[in-house]
Amino acid sequence: MSAELSLLIALGAPVIGAILVLLLPKPPGLRDVLHIGAALAQAIAAAHLASVAAAGNTTRVILARPLPGVDLAFSLEPLGALMAALLAGLGVLHAVHNAGVARATQDKGAQRLMAYASLASAAMMGVAYSSNLFTFYVVYQALTLATFPMIAHGGDEEGQRAARTYLATLLGASVGLLLPALVWTYAVAGALDFRAGGLLAGRVDPLTASALLVLYVFGLAKAGLPPVHGWVSAASKAPHSAQVSIFALSVLPAGGVGMIKVAAYVFGSALHEAALAARVLLLLVGVSMCVAALIALSKQDLRERFAYSAMAQSLAVVMGTLLAHPTGLFASALQVVALACGAATLTMAAGAVYAATGRTEARDTAGLGRVMPWTFAGLAIACASMVGMPPFAGAWAKLWLIAAAADTGFISAAVLAGAAAILTFAHLGPLAANALAGRAPTDPFKRADGASIMLVAPVILSGAATLWLLLIADPLARFLSPLWMGGS
Amino acid sequence: MIAEGLELARINSPLLLVTGPLVGAALAAAIPNARASWAIAAIAAILAAVLAFDLGWRGLFTAGSTGVSRHDGAGLFVVPLLAGGGALVTLALGALSKDVSERAAPFAHALVLVVIAGWCGALLARDLFSMFLAVETAWLAGVGLAAVNAERDRAALSGALRMLIAGGVGAALLLLGVGFVANGVGEVRLLAFAETRIAAPELTSIGVGLILLGLAIKAGAAPFHFWVGSAFGRTGAALVLGALAALGAVAVMVRVAGFAFAAPDLGAGVAAVLTVVGAASVVIGSLHASGARNLKRLAAYAGVAQIGCILLSAALGSPAGLAAALVQMFAMLAAALALFGGGAAIGGVALPSLDGLGRRAPLASVAISVAALSLMGAPLTVGFLGRWRMIEAGVGVGWWWAACAVVAASLAGVFYAGRLIDRLYFRKSSAPYVGEGGGWRWLFAPMLVVAILAILLGLEPAWLLTAADAAAARMMGLAP
Numbered sequence: 007m008s009a010e011l012s013l014l015i016a017l018g019a020p021v022i023g024a025i026l027v028l029l030l031p032k033p034p035g036l037r038d039v040l041h042i043g044a045a046l047a048q049a050i051a052a053a054h055l056a057s058v059a060a061a062g063n064t065t066r067v068i069l070a071r072p073l074p075g076v077d078l079a080f081s082l083e084p085l086g087a088l089m090a091a092l093l094a095g096l097g098v099l100h101a102v103h104n105a106g107v108a109r110a111t112q113d114k115g116a117q118r119l120m121a122y123a124s125l126a127s128a129a130m131m132g133v134a135y136s137s138n139l140f141t142f143y144v145v146y147q148a149l150t151l152a153t154f155p156m157i158a159h160g161g162d163e164e165g166q167r168a169a170r171t172y173l174a175t176l177l178g179a180s181v182g183l184l185l186p187a188l189v190w191t192y193a194v195a196g197a198l199d200f201r202a203g204g205l206l207a208g209r210v211d212p213l214t215a216s217a218l219l220v221l222y223v224f225g226l227a228k229a230g231l232p233p234v235h236g237w238v239s240a241a242s243k244a245p246h247s248a249q250v251s252i253f254a255l256s257v258l259p260a261g262g263v264g265m266i267k268v269a270a271y272v273f274g275s276a277l278h279e280a281a282l283a284a285r286v287l288l289l290l291v292g293v294s295m296c297v298a299a300l301i302a303l304s305k306q307d308l309r310e311r312f313a314y315s316a317m318a319q320s321l322a323v324v325m326g327t328l329l330a331h332p333t334g335l336f337a338s339a340l341q342v343v344a345l346a347c348g349a350a351t352l353t354m355a356a357g358a359v360y361a362a363t364g365r366t367e368a369r370d371t372a373g374l375g376r377v378m379p380w381t382f383a384g385l386a387i388a389c390a391s392m393v394g395m396p397p398f399a400g401a402w403a404k405l406w407l408i409a410a411a412a413d414t415g416f417i418s419a420a421v422l423a424g425a426a427a428i429l430t431f432a433h434l435g436p437l438a439a440n441a442l443a444g445r446a447p448t449d450p451f452k453r454a455d456g457a458s459i460m461l462v463a464p465v466i467l468s469g470a471a472t473l474w475l476l477l478i479a480d481p482l483a484r485f486l487s488p489l490w491m492g493g494s
Numbered sequence: 495m496i497a498e499g500l501e502l503a504r505i506n507s508p509l510l511l512v513t514g515p516l517v518g519a520a521l522a523a524a525i526p527n528a529r530a531s532w533a534i535a536a537i538a539a540i541l542a543a544v545l546a547f548d549l550g551w552r553g554l555f556t557a558g559s560t561g562v563s564r565h566d567g568a569g570l571f572v573v574p575l576l577a578g579g580g581a582l583v584t585l586a587l588g589a590l591s592k593d594v595s596e597r598a599a600p601f602a603h604a605l606v607l608v609v610i611a612g613w614c615g616a617l618l619a620r621d622l623f624s625m626f627l628a629v630e631t632a633w634l635a636g637v638g639l640a641a642v643n644a645e646r647d648r649a650a651l652s653g654a655l656r657m658l659i660a661g662g663v664g665a666a667l668l669l670l671g672v673g674f675v676a677n678g679v680g681e682v683r684l685l686a687f688a689e690t691r692i693a694a695p696e697l698t699s700i701g702v703g704l705i706l707l708g709l710a711i712k713a714g715a716a717p718f719h720f721w722v723g724s725a726f727g728r729t730g731a732a733l734v735l736g737a738l739a740a741l742g743a744v745a746v747m748v749r750v751a752g753f754a755f756a757a758p759d760l761g762a763g764v765a766a767v768l769t770v771v772g773a774a775s776v777v778i779g780s781l782h783a784s785g786a787r788n789l790k791r792l793a794a795y796a797g798v799a800q801i802g803c804i805l806l807s808a809a810l811g812s813p814a815g816l817a818a819a820l821v822q823m824f825a826m827l828a829a830a831l832a833l834f835g836g837g838a839a840i841g842g843v844a845l846p847s848l849d850g851l852g853r854r855a856p857l858a859s860v861a862i863s864v865a866a867l868s869l870m871g872a873p874l875t876v877g878f879l880g881r882w883r884m885i886e887a888g889v890g891v892g893w894w895w896a897a898c899a900v901v902a903a904s905l906a907g908v909f910y911a912g913r914l915i916d917r918l919y920f921r922k923s924s925a926p927y928v929g930e931g932g933g934w935r936w937l938f939a940p941m942l943v944v945a946i947l948a949i950l951l952g953l954e955p956a957w958l959l960t961a962a963d964a965a966a967a968r969m970m971g972l973a974p
Contacts, residue, residue, distance in 0.1 A: 070953045072874055073882055078953075144873040158920055166920065173916075177908045181871065186901050189882075193889040 007051075009058045009065035013080055013135060015051035016090060019044050020097075020128040024121035031117035038105035041120045045094070045101035048127065052087075052094035055135075059087035060485055066137060076198055078144060081137040083200070084486050085270070085339060089263050090134040092343055093255050096350045096471070097127050099464035100255060103354045104247045106460030110361035110452075119159055123251045125152035130256040133263055139188050139198040139272065142264065143180070146228070149260055150176040156248035157241055168240040175237040176227055183234075184225025187218055191272060200267055202488055204274015215276050216283035222268045223287055229261030229324050230317040231287075232294050242313035246357030249309055253316040254350035262323035262342040269327035270335055270489045277330035284328045285416075291328065292422025295321045299429035306367045308356040311433060316349040318426055319392060319400075322407055325419055329410045332490035337406035339486055343475060344391055344399035351388030351468040352434075355381050358465055362457035363450045368437050373444035377451070380462045382441045384469030389434035391472040394427045399472040402479055507549045508618040511573065512628070515542050515580075515611035519604040528599035532588050535603035539577070539584035542610060546577035554964040567968030568749035569617040571820050571961060576617070576742055579827050580610035582941035583733055583835075589937040590733075590838060594643055602642045606734050608635035613742025617749060622672045622682040622705070629668065629746060633661045633712055636739045639731035649724070650731075656721035660711050664718075667708035674701025688756035688971060695759035702754045706747055706767045713743035714794070715771050715801050716778035723782070726794035733838055736794055737830035741823060744801050748808045748819050752969035755811045768809035775802025776899045780906035788843050789862075792910060793833035796869050799903050800826040806896050807884040814887035817959070817966035822880035824958060825868055828948035829877065831941055832865035839938040848914065850923030859918045861942040866911035868949045871904035876952040883959075 007015075023044020031037050058065065059082050066081040104123060108116030129152050132145030150173065158169035192198055194214065195205045206215065227234035241252045252258070269277060277284065295318045302314035319341065326338030358381050359365055359374065375382030391398035394405075404427060411420035451457070475482070503510055518538020525531040553570035584606055594602050612632020619625035641654035676682050678698030679690055692698050707718075714722040726732045751768060754760040779798030786792035800822060807819035837843065839858040840851060852859045868877030881900045888896035951958055 070874070072879065072952055072955060074959065078874070140873070147873060155920065161922075169920070170916065173912065174909075177870075177912070178905065181908050182901065182905045185871075185904070186897070189885050189889065189897060189901075192886070 007054055009055060009063065009082060010067055012051040012054045012058070013065060013067050013082065016048050016055060016094065016131050017080065017128055017135070019047040019051065020124035020131070023047075024124035024128075027117050027124065028121045034109065037117055037120070038108070041105060041124065042098065042101040044124055045098045045127070048131065049091075049094040049098045052090040052131070055082055056087045056091035058082060059084050073140065076138065076140045078141050079137040080132065080135040080141065082135065084488050085263070085266060086134040086136070088339070088482070088485065089259065089342060090131050092346055093130055093134070093259060094127070096255055096346055096468060099468050100247075100250050100350065100354065102460050103250065103357060103464040106458050106464070107247050107357050107361045110458065110461065115159065119156060119245065119247055122152055122156045123247065126156075126251045126256040128152075130260055133260045136200070136267075138200055139191060142267065143184065143188055146184075146260060146264065147177070147180060149228075149256055150180070153248070153252055153257055156251065157244040159245050159248060165243055168243040172237040172240040175234060175240070179225055179227035179234045182225075183221050187221035187225050190218055190221070200271035201274075202271065204270070204276050205272045206276040207274040208276070210276050210279055212279045212282065215273070215279035219273070219277070219280040219283045219287070222272070223265070223324065223328075226261050226264045226268070228257050229265050230258060230298075230320045231291060231324055232297075235294075235317065238313055238317045239310075242307070242310040244309075246309065246353065246360050249313070250350055250353040250357065253313055254346055254353055258316055258320045258349065259342055259346050262320055262338065262345065265324050265327045266335060266338050266342070266489070269330075269338075281330070284330060288325060288328050288416055288419045291321050291325045292419050292426070295325070295426035296422060296429055299426050299433060303429065303433035306369055308359070308366055308368055308371070309353075311368060311437075312349065312352045312356060315352070315392060315430060315433060316345065318430060319345040319348065322403070322423060322426070325423060326407050326410060329414050329416060329419070331410050331414050333406055333410035333413060335490050336483055336486060337403055337410050339489070340399065340403035340406060340475060340479075340482075344403045344472065347399055347468060347472045348388045348392040351384050351465055351472070352392070354468060355385040355388070355465045358457055358461035361461055362452065364452050365450075371437065372440045373446045374450060375442035375444075376446035378457055378462070380466045381457060382438070384465035386438040386442060387469035387472055389438040392434055393431040397473065397476040399475040402475050503545070504548060504552070507545045511542055511545055511549070511577065511618065512611050512615040514538060514545065515607040515614070518542075519607035519611070522607060523600050523604035525600055528591055528594075528596050529588075531600035531603045532584075532591065535607055536581070536584050536588065538607055539581040539610060542614070543574070543577040543581035546574040546614070550574035550961075554961050554968075566618070566749075567816070567965030568745055568752055568820070570968065571965035572741070572745040572749075572823060573614050573617050575824060575827050576613055576738060576745070577610060579738055579741070579831060580606070582831065582944055583737060586733065586835060586838070586938050586941045589934045591934070595645060598642050598645070602639060602731075605635045605639045605642065608632065609639065609734055609738055609742075613738065613746070616742065616746045619684075621684060622675060625684075625746065625750075626668050626672055629709070629712065629743075630661075630665055632739065632742060633664070636731070636735055637661060639734055640725050642731065653721070653725035657725045660718065660721040664708040664711035667704045667711070671701045671704030671706075671708060674698065674704060677701075684750070684753045687753045687760065692757055692759055698757075699760055699763040702750065702760055703763055703767050705750055706764065706771075709743055709747040709750065710771050712739075713747060713801055714740055714798055715744070715805065716775040716798055719775075719778065719782075719795075719798050722794050722798060723791050726790055732790045732794070733834040736790070736797060736834045737827060740797050740801065740830065741827050744804055744826075745823055748804065748816070748823075749969075751808050751811075752816060756971055761811055765809045765811050768805045772802045772805030772809060773899060775799060775805065776903050777802075780903055780910070783910040784906055786910065787845055789837040789845060789848065789914070790834065790843055792845070792914070793830060793837065796833070796907070796910065797826060797830055799906070800829070800869075803881065803884060803900060803903055806899060807887060810887050810891060810893065810896075812887060812891065813963070813966045813970050814883070814890060816969050817962040818880060818883035818887045820962040820965055821876070821883050821958060824948070824962075825876040825880040828945050829865040829868050832861040832945035832949065835938060835941045835945060836862035836865070839935065839942065845913065845917060848917040849921040850918075852919040854923075857939060857942050861946050863915050863918060864946050864949045866914045868952075869911040870907040871900075874952050875949050876955065876958070877949070879952045879955050879958075
């Protein structure tokens with residue numbers, strides 16, 4: 007299989023899968039096979055592309071030339087290849103989870119959720135493989151449009167209002183802030199291609215660099231930095247399976263990947279010129295991490311708690327990029343991996359609990375670990391990873407992040423990241439402990455056969471994925487080194 | 495013999511583009527049967543479109559003789575759009591026959607042709623006085639169209655009256671401006687700006703300014719847009735007025751500005767007028783569109799905002815700015831055809847009537863949605879392309895505020911145009927669908943399909959950009 011073909015499959019398979027699922031919603035078996043099959047095809051293609059990138063090769067596909075000298079193009083580079091392979095792999099688990107939830111809840115509109123999840127996955131692949139800022143902007147917008155119907159899926163007034171808030175926040179920030187940043191970049195650099203070493207390197211003065219950094223950081227509202235974080239609360243009203251897409255597999259990771267790409271390929275060494283803005287933003291990010299973790303602590307609804315918890319994790323990605331240091335960039339990349347694995351496990355666990363027991367509140371999960379041991383084992387692993395406990399993925403990410411903050415002299419950032427980890431423990435630790443150690447509830451399941459394997463397996467497998475950084479942290483650093491080597 | 499006749503027609507195509515539709519109009523008005531009259535009008539409009547595309551092709555892409563002046567890039571670019579749009583609108587009128595009485599229908603068809611002939615004439619006129627006559631002809635035909643449905647809807651009469659008042663003021667300013675220019679330059683040929691030494695630059699500047707203001711009134715640019723809502727928003731003629739007349743008026747404005755930029759003494763004044771009117775139109779049009787509760791009004795005010803972007807681009811006075819203005823005119827026409835056409839096909843006017851129509855009127859819904867995306871400036875649409883070219887041209891000469899205005903227009907577009915998509919696809923229907931029945935409704939299809947394709951031209955816009963660049967170069971006197 008050629009790399010170009012793999013790239014097209016990674017981008018196109020979910021789109022075809024979405025169309026087929028919408029056209030053939032019955033029988034449910036066929037629908038589920040199509041949904042999972044498309045995710046599998048995407049994952050195989052993305053894995054192949056990662057191996058191509060690991061061998062030092064690259065490829066590029068141009069779909070259109072909408073502006074003179076600016077292509078709608080996708081290409082292979084280490085960061086995109088890693089993120090795409092990880093998210094596509096988790097996407098297979100999510101597809102299985104979707105099928106399990108659809109069967110357990112008898113959702114008549116499940117094919118729509120599956121189709122939108124596939125489209126979101128295609129857009130996320132586009133974000134990962136985007137070759138330039140223009141392409142990134144296009145697929146970033148497509149991701150917003152693909153995910154917002156999932157929030158309104160229930161059809162009730164509250165869901166529709168939340169969907170509108172979600173759309174307004176994300177579209178408003180991207181049109182009002184990200185687009186001007188993109189135009190400004192084009193005006194300064196005369197190009198929009200992601201370039202190792204930074205498109206703006208040597209081309210901007212401190213004032214311009216600072217202004218551009220502010221526009222990018224707030225324009226990339228999917229990363230969740232206040233005050234453009236209103237969509238997080240809106241998306242927490244989404245159905246459980248939609249939350250997996252939004253918080254673990256597409257929207258939050260798209261914000262994180264976008265931030266890393268902007269820091270590494272747009273700013274590069276020019277990030278040092280924006281030190282003033284970066285310093286202020288770091289403080290805002292650190293405080294926001296702590297506040298998000300505190301808000302999560304105040305939420306009883308599992309969806310809301312996990313949404314704010316994921317937001318705090320996503321802000322750690324932003325913090326790493328703002329440190330303007332190779333270690334910070336590496337920490338950010340690891341943090342996206344940790345966020346994806348951890349949030350996918352948590353949100354799928356919440357979905358499995360809801361599908362099997364109908365319970366949605368944190369207080370109602372006490373003792374559930376005794377009747378759903380695999381699900382809550384996965385949840386506990388994910389909680390440990392989100393908190394930053396070794397040997398799970400989150401630990402390495404936070405270790406590198408704090409090391410990078412210390413290296414660059416931003417001790418306050420390191421302290422705030424540590425405080426956020428403690429607050430994360432406060433809102434996730436007791437939840438996992440109560441679920442596993444509490445007294446088992448009597449007759450917890452809606453159905454006699456309990457949670458099906460399609461609900462349980464994705465949770466435990468995704469939880470186990472948080473361990474893999476333990477094994478490959480060093481090779482991963484070498485794999486990602488082009489991200490910061492271009493500028494040094 | 496036939497070949498010679500065709501060649502003769504090609505050589506005289508500017509003249510035929512005016513006289514052809516006028517003859518068609520006379521025939522259409524003389525035939526009492528509504529369907530027969532419509533058929534004559536449609537044939538005349540299609541023939542005019544063919545002639546216009548041939549003229550544009552020869553003028554912009556080949557070095558062949560076209561019978562128009564060497565500065566006439568705007569005419570060569572916009573006349574095919576206007577005539578092509580006119581043909582599609584005239585075809586669609588066949589599906590709107592129920593809106594007009596049998597007695598008034600032939601006059602309505604004739605008036606549409608006169609609108610096309612008038613604005614084509616204004617875009618191809620060689621002197622200011624001919625241009626004035628052509629503009630007034632087109633304008634009065636537009637007023638007639640707005641009033642043609644008055645016996646069924648009294649609001650149409652109110653709209654027509656407002657148009658008449660606005661047109662009267664505009665005509666006075668135009669005529670006064672032509673007089674000032676005639677005194678300042680010594681003649682009224684448009685090429686005189688480039689070829690003659692202007693004896694009284696101040697007087698000429700005032701004259702050109704008055705002409706631009708007169709045309710701004712007719713284009714519905716802010717703050718002269720008081721007639722737009724009532725004329726476009728309530729009458730059945732919105733499709734013609736919103737899509738064709740607005741484009742014609744703003745194109746004539748840009749054309750006059752293009753000629754005037756050739757005279758160094760006039761450039762600053764022209765740019766100032768275009769900038770002020772353009773900026774006001776972007777802001778006021780966007781605000782009005784955001785508050786609109788009716789699809790036609792929303793489309794009309796979105797058109798005002800688009801006119802603002804066009805004028806701001808033209809105000810740059812550079813080939814890049816004029817090319818950006820032309821691309822935006824293309825985007826404006828495509829969006830207007832899709833929005834007004836989609837609205838006419840659906841049959842409802844109030845925004846709630848769009849609720850849940852995505853499944854029941856799929857083609858019209860797709861057209862409206864694609865137009866909405868273009869108004870938002872969504873990437874890969876022609877709306878994005880036009881605004882990008884404008885920002886590129888503006889930033890190139892340090893006009894950052896113009897780039898900000900475009901971003902503001904796009905942000906407002908997200909709000910007001912986003913509502914349309916929300917209603918079409920994400921709301922439940924609140925009223926029964928009352929769309930035009932019968933097979934005649936398929937006559938909307940060519941217009942809607944062409945509008946959708948035109949908007950999606952943003953995916954691969956090479957030839958559109960080439961045409962706009964060639965036209966802009968010609969306007970600046972850079973073409974051979």
